[in-house]
Amino acid sequence: MTIISTEPQLMPFFSDAFLEKTARKCGFMERLRNIGPQSLVLSLIAALSKGNCTSIADLHRQFNGMCLSEKHTVAYKPFHNQLRKSAFADFMKTRVTFAMVQLIENVLPPLPKKFEQFDDILLQDGSSFNVHPDLAGFFPVASAH
Numbered sequence: 001m002t003i004i005s006t007e008p009q010l011m012p013f014f015s016d017a018f019l020e021k022t023a024r025k026c027g028f029m030e031r032l033r034n035i036g037p038q039s040l041v042l043s044l045i046a047a048l049s050k051g052n053c054t055s056i057a058d059l060h061r062q063f064n065g066m067c068l069s070e071k072h073t074v075a076y077k078p079f080h081n082q083l084r085k086s087a088f089a090d091f092m093k094t095r096v097t098f099a100m101v102q103l104i105e106n107v108l109p110p111l112p113k114k115f116e117q118f119d120d121i122l123l124q125d126g127s128s129f130n131v132h133p134d135l136a137g138f139f140p141v142a143s144a145h
Contacts, residue, residue: 013099014038028091034074035063035082041095042066056080 012018019037023029029037040063047053047062057076064073082088115121131139 013095013102014042019095022094023091026087026091026094028085028087034072035079037091039063039066040082041092044092056083059083 016036016038019041020029020032023037043063043066044059046066047059053059053062056079060074060076060079063079067073
């Protein structure tokens with residue numbers, strides 16, 4: 001899968017209206033201030049994709065570096081306060097989940113019809129499976145492992 005082929009799936013992820021709606025729904029944003037959800041998400045992706053982000057100060061520098069003018073930059077404390085909100089974690093979790101669903105839907109083959117009746121399928125590899133000693137006579141192969 002190339003980056004170009006993922007563009008249609010990820011465009012809603014970066015939509016200003018969609019991010020703002022999600023931020024309000026999660027309780028992350030009540031009023032639109034200098035740190036908007038779109039600019040915050042884009043700056044976080046940019047900072048973390050560089051591979052050398054080691055602190056909140058690095059995230060803050062990236063955010064201010066992406067501001068179009070000096071009047072849109074924010075001080076460290078308000079930026080930090082946004083990141084420490086518990087609703088910020090919920091907001092980012094919904095965004096990451098959305099992005100993963102968008103990418104996975106086109107990669108995974110559809111499930112066979114016989115699995116449609118199930119909501120969730122859990123797999124067991126048998127490595128931690130143990131047959132009760134009283135049932136070992138009924139299931140000799142399972143107890144031999």
